[in-house]
Amino acid sequence: MNKRLMRSNDRVFAGVCGGLAEYFDFDPTMVRLAYAFLTLFTAFSGLIFYFVLWLVMPERNLIEH
Known part of the structure; x- marks a missing residue:
């Protein structure tokens, strides 16, 4: 596959953390929590990382499985 x-x-929000969780086969809640800690402890530079990924990652089609 x-x-x-x-x-x-x-x-x-935009599906970035959920997409990362699906790709790496992690629990989406854990990815979201890790992202929140990363953002808080890096003086909110995680927000820039999130928005870049939002722009770069394609959106999954609703029909695709």
Whole structure:
């Protein structure tokens, strides 16, 4: 199976953390918590990282499984 890093339909905001969780086969809640800690402890530079990923990662089509 060919895996692609794509934004998830299981989303809270834009689907970036959900997409990372699906790609690396992690629990989405754990990825979201890790992202929140990263953002808080890096003086909010995680927000820039999130928005860059939001722009770069393609959105998963609703039809695609």
